[in-house]
Amino acid sequence: MAHRGSAVVQKVALPALAFLLALLSGGILIALSDPLVLPLIGSPWKFVKAAFRSAGKAYLALFQGSFFDTNLMTHGSFISGFYPFSETLVIAAPLILAGLSVALAFRAGLFNIGAQGQFIFGAIGASYIGFKFELPPVLHVLFAILGAILLSAIWGGLVGLLKARTGAHEVIVTIMLNYVAAYFLLWLLKTELFLRPGRLDPLAPPINQSAHLPHLLGKDLRVNAGLLIALGAAFFLWWLLNRSTWGFRFRAVGANAAAARTAGISVPFVTTAVMAIAGGLAGLGGAVQTLGTQYALTTDAAGSFGFDAITVALLGRANPIGTVFAAILFGGLRAGGSTMQANTQTPIDIVLVIQALIVLFISAPALVKYIFRLRDIKTGSSVVSKGWNG
Amino acid sequence: MSLELRGITKSFGALVANDGIDLVVGDGEIHAILGENGAGKSTLMNIVYGLLDPDSGSILVDGKETIINGPGDALAAGIGMVHQHFMLIPVFSVAENIVLGHEKTKRFGILDLDAAKEEIRRVSKEFNFDVDPDAIVEDLPVGIQQRVEIIRALIYDAKVLILDEPTAVLTPQETDELLKNMKNLRDKGTSIVFITHKLREVKEAADKITVIRRGKVVGTASPSASQEELASLMVGRPISLEVDKGPANPGAVILSVKNLNIHDATGRRLVRDVSFDVRAGEIVVVAGVQGNGQTELAESIVGLQEFVDGTITLDGLDISSSSVRDVLQSGIAFVPESRELNGLIGSFSIAENLILDVHDLPPYAKGPVLSPAIVAREAELRVKEFDVRLQSIQDPASSLSGGNKQKVVLARELSRPVKLVVASQPTRGLDVGSVDFVHERIIAERDSGRAVLLFSTELDEVIALADRIAVMYRGEIIAIVPPDTSCEQLGLLMAGIHPDIKKSA
Numbered sequence: 001m002a003h004r005g006s007a008v009v010q011k012v013a014l015p016a017l018a019f020l021l022a023l024l025s026g027g028i029l030i031a032l033s034d035p036l037v038l039p040l041i042g043s044p045w046k047f048v049k050a051a052f053r054s055a056g057k058a059y060l061a062l063f064q065g066s067f068f069d070t071n072l073m074t075h076g077s078f079i080s081g082f083y084p085f086s087e088t089l090v091i092a093a094p095l096i097l098a099g100l101s102v103a104l105a106f107r108a109g110l111f112n113i114g115a116q117g118q119f120i121f122g123a124i125g126a127s128y129i130g131f132k133f134e135l136p137p138v139l140h141v142l143f144a145i146l147g148a149i150l151l152s153a154i155w156g157g158l159v160g161l162l163k164a165r166t167g168a169h170e171v172i173v174t175i176m177l178n179y180v181a182a183y184f185l186l187w188l189l190k191t192e193l194f195l196r197p198g199r200l201d202p203l204a205p206p207i208n209q210s211a212h213l214p215h216l217l218g219k220d221l222r223v224n225a226g227l228l229i230a231l232g233a234a235f236f237l238w239w240l241l242n243r244s245t246w247g248f249r250f251r252a253v254g255a256n257a258a259a260a261r262t263a264g265i266s267v268p269f270v271t272t273a274v275m276a277i278a279g280g281l282a283g284l285g286g287a288v289q290t291l292g293t294q295y296a297l298t299t300d301a302a303g304s305f306g307f308d309a310i311t312v313a314l315l316g317r318a319n320p321i322g323t324v325f326a327a328i329l330f331g332g333l334r335a336g337g338s339t340m341q342a343n344t345q346t347p348i349d350i351v352l353v354i355q356a357l358i359v360l361f362i363s364a365p366a367l368v369k370y371i372f373r374l375r376d377i378k379t380g381s382s383v384v385s386k387g388w389n390g
Numbered sequence: 391m392s393l394e395l396r397g398i399t400k401s402f403g404a405l406v407a408n409d410g411i412d413l414v415v416g417d418g419e420i421h422a423i424l425g426e427n428g429a430g431k432s433t434l435m436n437i438v439y440g441l442l443d444p445d446s447g448s449i450l451v452d453g454k455e456t457i458i459n460g461p462g463d464a465l466a467a468g469i470g471m472v473h474q475h476f477m478l479i480p481v482f483s484v485a486e487n488i489v490l491g492h493e494k495t496k497r498f499g500i501l502d503l504d505a506a507k508e509e510i511r512r513v514s515k516e517f518n519f520d521v522d523p524d525a526i527v528e529d530l531p532v533g534i535q536q537r538v539e540i541i542r543a544l545i546y547d548a549k550v551l552i553l554d555e556p557t558a559v560l561t562p563q564e565t566d567e568l569l570k571n572m573k574n575l576r577d578k579g580t581s582i583v584f585i586t587h588k589l590r591e592v593k594e595a596a597d598k599i600t601v602i603r604r605g606k607v608v609g610t611a612s613p614s615a616s617q618e619e620l621a622s623l624m625v626g627r628p629i630s631l632e633v634d635k636g637p638a639n640p641g642a643v644i645l646s647v648k649n650l651n652i653h654d655a656t657g658r659r660l661v662r663d664v665s666f667d668v669r670a671g672e673i674v675v676v677a678g679v680q681g682n683g684q685t686e687l688a689e690s691i692v693g694l695q696e697f698v699d700g701t702i703t704l705d706g707l708d709i710s711s712s713s714v715r716d717v718l719q720s721g722i723a724f725v726p727e728s729r730e731l732n733g734l735i736g737s738f739s740i741a742e743n744l745i746l747d748v749h750d751l752p753p754y755a756k757g758p759v760l761s762p763a764i765v766a767r768e769a770e771l772r773v774k775e776f777d778v779r780l781q782s783i784q785d786p787a788s789s790l791s792g793g794n795k796q797k798v799v800l801a802r803e804l805s806r807p808v809k810l811v812v813a814s815q816p817t818r819g820l821d822v823g824s825v826d827f828v829h830e831r832i833i834a835e836r837d838s839g840r841a842v843l844l845f846s847t848e849l850d851e852v853i854a855l856a857d858r859i860a861v862m863y864r865g866e867i868i869a870i871v872p873p874d875t876s877c878e879q880l881g882l883l884m885a886g887i888h889p890d891i892k893k894s895a
Contacts, residue, residue, distance in 0.1 A: 243759065243760050244760055245750040245755045245758050245760055246758055247760075248742070248749045249749075249750075251738070252738070252746065255735045255736070255738060256731075256734075256735040258732050259731070259733060259734060259746070260735070260746075261714065261732075262692075262694060262714070262733070263714075263718075263746040263747035264713070264715030264717075264747050265715070
């Protein structure tokens with residue numbers, strides 16, 4: 001089973017090394033951007049020491065802001081020290097779902113840039129059902145989530161249908177539909193239907209308490225049932241891809257559409273179904289964000305979740321479990337980034353640079369291989385295998 | 391000019407493609423390099439032509455050690471190469487293709503083609519090549535395109551010409567022409583390295599034969615050796631080239647194709663008014679030179695072609711407009727022309743590839759739920775039955791050799807309950823041993839009462855397997871002839887020349 005083992009190494013080692021390299025390069029940038037470090041360039045020893053101190057402090061703040069901070073252990077409560085990790089998971093939950101959306105599409109040979117728009121439609125659906133209806137607690141949540149999934153699945157499925165019927169490339173269609181979704185949201189928030197009574201700014205009425213996703217660890221920590229939904233979805237997607245006939249077809253089309261077609265698999269159907277499910281997953285992310293964190297639909301309902309999702313799916317090698325870890329990592333970077341900025345004056349942009357570097361190293365496996373002198377990691381098995389003709 | 395290789399070694403990872411190869415190509419000789427696919431012939435020649443760097447070893451031209459770092463160096467040293475897949479730009483004229491990369495210009499950077507055209511006419515005349523420098527390459531038959539490649543090498547003063555599987559794309563007539571031209575070139579002093587796995591051609595044209603197996607020179611032979619001897623040397627064990635086949639016992643009509651026309655997306659007609667039947671227990675071979683509509687005809691039967699009119703019936707059932715899935719389910723096994731492109735999913739495991747078109751049927755699936763255990767168990771059985779050589783059924787299909795890939799495709803398609811087997815070029819690119827296996831299997835299918843429709847471009851294969859031969863030319867079936875038709879007549883038919891042969895269909 002040696003080949004099995006090396007496959008695992010390949011799946012885990014590459015992203016891990018890419019992350020390490022990104023942290024190293026990020027550390028150099030932090031040190032160089034520190035006004036206290038650069039003037040010491042005259043004496044190398046002091047310079048290096050100061051550089052290490054500067055980067056170390058920034059990364060400590062990043063850790064405190066994303067995982068655990070002893071300063072937050074008020075009244076000796078150990079749990080509350082994990083407030084930062086709870087914040088990480090709060091950001092991770094919708095990111096996992098949006099990431100799964102992109103990952104599924106990758107596996108079927110489709111590049112779903114449209115998670116952002118699908119996320120927005122999920123948020124719209126969840127919000128409307130959340131504030132418009134009065135229902136018993138659990139039922140209300142389910143209803144709102146189903147509505148969100150349905151709406152976003154239609155929105156995503158539309159892309160698949162267009163591609164299947166007319167050959168329109170999904171990258172262009174989804175990019176355009178992202179704009180449509182964003183402006184539709186702006187317009188919608190100004191309509192009678194979505195305007196909060198007594199307010200003139202674009203802000204929807206608050207979600208009814210009965211549709212809130214419950215907190216998991218008491219009211220102080222914001223981590224909520226959305227995380228369980230995200231993990232459940234990841235498991236479902238893993239099952240779908242690896243243990244179901246549908247997933248078999250999806251992967252077959254993604255790996256070799258011509259052979260799939262020759263074997264009697266309907267490529268247009270797969271394209272449509274995959275985009276609908278991908279839409280539903282991203283939309284579920286929108287619902288989790290709205291029902292679990294925001295409690296009201298705003299113009300910024302989707303933030304940059306749909307775009308970060310692409311990075312997360314790439315980092316997770318389009319694998320459901322990998323995507324979960326990648327999303328938690330990104331949630332941590334995002335949660336810790338603000339603490340880092342507050343505590344050490346390191347600009348939060350450094351976090352974006354680190355994110356970008358991770359993607360860069362991931363997409364250049366040959367480079368990582370070269371730096372670490374690795375031989376047994378196969379290169380060339382890139383996640384995004386399709387060009388414009390795909 | 392002579393070319394000598396000493397101890398050429400080249401490995402790719404763990405695979406040693408060339409292992410200390412010594413070779414001497416003398417002045418003015420045709421030196422055949424015979425070997426199965428994957429034996430390392432192309433690697434060796436790519437090293438000589440400067441496309442690959444050897445790990446060790448040296449190349450001597452006229453006794454002088456020469457470093458060749460790229461095709462430019464090779465040309466400068468007098469070595470020219472004609473690749474299996476032509477390196478021509480279809481929309482350019484012959485002259486434009488030949489000057490490509492060596493363009494001479496007049497004042498103001500205006501291209502000077504006249505000198506090149508003159509050269510082309512001169513060379514063309516000298517060797518009786520009959521090539522018009524103003525013709526557009528895509529309008530020319532494949533055989534002439536090949537001459538353009540040869541002329542290109544000659545114009546750049548190649549004294550040693552490497553021909554990589556030059557006959558793979560030619561009609562029998564074109565092949566004869568090429569062999570004649572090769573001898574002609576040799577007589578005028580050009581040395582030729584002739585890479586091939588076709589025994590008949592080697593015997594006909596070569597002065598010397600070097601056989602390569604698994605990256606090593608395993609022997610030399612003279613052209614007087616028998617085909618069996620050469621094949622055994624090539625494969626490394628005794629080989630019988632005879633196909634054991636009893637008389638056919640045709641039953642009821644299984645496949646009936648009537649007035650079939652196929653167009654491509656631009657409206658060009660690829661298959662023209664084709665009608666024929668295939669009966670249970672017989673092998674009908676559609677013979678013809680590659681690119682005469684066979685691919686499209688084969689695909690149309692299983693529903694893979696889009697613009698088709700006419701009727702196709704399988705055992706009385708009209709399947710003309712059925713989906714691929716329905717056609718396969720109604721009882722057709724389909725072995726597509728390209729294993730890598732259409733037959734298999736390279737990144738999928740061998741076990742998964744074995745259920746590609748039955749993955750949603752019992753016992754592999756219950757409803758939407760796949761059963762990996764049953765998939766694996768059945769895969770082990772198939773792999774044993776079809777003698778697929780592998781390490782694990784969980785390995786990706788891309789890790790298999792060509793012959794084993796084809797066995798996986800056959801194992802999948804022939805294990806379903808089918809009435810008709812449609813196989814498109816099932817032995818293309820396979821080694822002699824695998825070809826044998828495929829042929830035996832096809833005959834076994836016929837003898838078990840299935841109807842077989844085989845598409846082949848290889849005359850030997852056509853004659854060895856066919857109970858009836860349908861010759862296809864430019865999208866039409868121009869004749870259906872019995873299997874005892876002579877090679878010459880078949881060759882003429884494949885070239886579209888229709889002597890008075892009585893149709894026997």
